[in-house]
Amino acid sequence: MSQPLKLAVLISGNGSNLQSIIDAIESGQLDAEIRAVISNNREAYGLQRATRHGLPTRVLDHREYEDREHFDRALQHYLQSIGPDFIVLAGFMRILGPGIVDAFENRILNIHPSLLPAYKGLNTHQRALDNGEQKHGVSIHLVTAKLDDGPVILQASYPIEAGDRAEDLQHKGHRLEHRMYPQVLRWLSNRNLEIEGGKLFYEQALLEEPLQYDA
Numbered sequence: 001m002s003q004p005l006k007l008a009v010l011i012s013g014n015g016s017n018l019q020s021i022i023d024a025i026e027s028g029q030l031d032a033e034i035r036a037v038i039s040n041n042r043e044a045y046g047l048q049r050a051t052r053h054g055l056p057t058r059v060l061d062h063r064e065y066e067d068r069e070h071f072d073r074a075l076q077h078y079l080q081s082i083g084p085d086f087i088v089l090a091g092f093m094r095i096l097g098p099g100i101v102d103a104f105e106n107r108i109l110n111i112h113p114s115l116l117p118a119y120k121g122l123n124t125h126q127r128a129l130d131n132g133e134q135k136h137g138v139s140i141h142l143v144t145a146k147l148d149d150g151p152v153i154l155q156a157s158y159p160i161e162a163g164d165r166a167e168d169l170q171h172k173g174h175r176l177e178h179r180m181y182p183q184v185l186r187w188l189s190n191r192n193l194e195i196e197g198g199k200l201f202y203e204q205a206l207l208e209e210p211l212q213y214d215a
């Protein structure tokens, strides 16, 4: 039998995606083990979620480090000490520097609230509304040194309806996110999805286009 997938989950806030991963593990739908929940924000509600489920937590407050490089080095050091198979960014509001991305090449995942490559960066919901888009979505991608730029694994879209505000879009996105992250991790754990040399393989075939989540 294969070993559970070892995960480190990085958060900065509410941690509802973290919760969806915990729930998938606890209900036996995902064969994984969260080795640590790491936050750069001591107040992140996700830390309480982790503690409630008996998971180890670690705060690395970026403001306590001289600069980005020192913070990254401390984070890298801690990550290496727990040895995760994958690092799961779940609302982690810091950009990881090239050192850390190199050290964990092909092993860092992020979830982003847009249909990448559209709307990289922040405030994606409001920007999509301001541009009169008819749909928006969610992407899970591999992290590279460029912001929100690595190969996309899985995407889901939803319609923007008349009267929708940014928080409505966020709510629609979250509902999808909470099913998508456990799904991608399940594929990795089952080896349906493999990552080699920055390329994605789904059921052994090179993934040329992102998979579409069928809600």
Ligand code: GRF
Binding pocket: 011, 012, 013, 014, 015, 016, 017, 018, 046, 090, 091, 092, 111, 112, 113, 173, 174, 177
């Ligand atoms: C999610 O919307 C995700 O797409 C973005 O940050 C948000 C995190 O939400 N990267 P939560 O902390 O998991 O509730």
